[in-house]
Amino acid sequence: MKNNKSFDRRGSGRNKKIYFNADDKKENKFGKKNKFDNKKRYVSTAPFRKKSPKTPKENDGTRLNKYIANSGICSRREADIFIQNGVVEVNGKIITEFGYKVQPGDEVFFDGRYIRPEKNVYVLLNKPKGYISTTKDEKARKTVLDLVANASPYRLYPVGRLDRQTTGVLLLTNDGDITKKLTHPSHEIKKIYHVTLDKKVSVEDFGKLLEGLRFEEGIAKVDKISYIEGAPKNEVGVEIHIGWNRIIRRMFERLGYKVEKLDRVMFAGLTKKALKRGYWRILTDLEVNTLKML
Incomplete structure (x- = not known):
């Protein structure tokens, strides 16, 4: 066996020794020679060093x-x-x-x-009748902002609208990105309403609502519709994603019905469970993150 020789290399090989061993030609368990046969073997002689922590980047605005x-x-x-x-x-x-x-x-x-930047605030309101979903009104009518006046030091804006006589789930926030996302038609945000009508809704009209009715804006149709379990046949649950002005009322009026009560029970996965009419609450972090992932 030849004597082992070693020498130091500069650059990436510094503090390493290179060994030559001509007799190292052992076969592995598959009967093949090791691929490193007759090749240089590198063994580090330097102690292991921890990587130095990265210098934090300067604030780039x-x-x-x-x-x-x-x-x-x-x-x-x-x-x-x-x-x-x-x-x-x-x-x-x-x-x-x-x-x-x-x-x-x-x-x-x-x-x-x-x-200056504000902290994003997300408020869920169970809207009562008699309030309009705008930030201000020329006729000095009550707005939903009157109900959430103590919810945040920042100015809040309704995400979409519920007409004056419609009750239920309404989100208010100062997050412009979320507002844009939840109101843009391309995202097809799901909404569920409890609709009370002046008479029983026929199964035939269920089909017409599912098939779609033509309005100036285009074809309006519901995604799902069913009777409310345990309630009279003039009460139905409607799932819809379009957000045209007063579209639920307009669709039923087109078919000869009068909407007596309209209550939104779900919007973008948010419900008014355990929230009394006219009261509000701040969304949880989980609810906010869920909205951002829609």
Whole structure:
């Protein structure tokens, strides 16, 4: 056997020894020679070292559209349009770059008004009759914001609308992205209503509602419809994903029915269980995360 020789290498081989062994030609259990036969064997002589922790990256700021959305103004996509139109200023300079990043200490103005990011708040309301789902009303009627006035220090906005006489689940938030997502037709957010009519609904009309009725906006149809268990036949449960104005009432009116009560019992997986009419609660973290995954 030849004497082992070793030498140090620079670069990636530093602190390693290279051994030569011409007689190392053992066969493995499959009868084949080891693939490393007659090749250099590397054995590290340096102690194991822990990798040095990565240097934290410097704060590279927040994208301007996200900054605006987090301020409760609108969604990121809408913010891009406002930025492009020169509505936004940073430190007194109009910014039209989509990728511009706001740094700590920067002053951002939207349409001449100073803004800053807010903590996102999500409020679930069991809406009673007599309240409209707008932020303000020219006729000084009661709005849903009157009911949630103490829910958050930030301004909240209804996600979609329930008409004045409709009751039930209504989400309010200052998260522009969530609002856009839950109201955009492409996401087909599911809603379930308990509908009370002036007379029994026929099975034939069930079929018409499932097949669809034509309106100015297009064809409106329900996804599911059934009688309410244990209730008279003039009470039905309706599942629908379209969000056209007063569409449930309009569909039944087209078929000759009058809607006496309309109560939304589910919206985007959220229900009013254990929530009294006119009361609200803050969504749990799990509920918020579920909404973001829809």
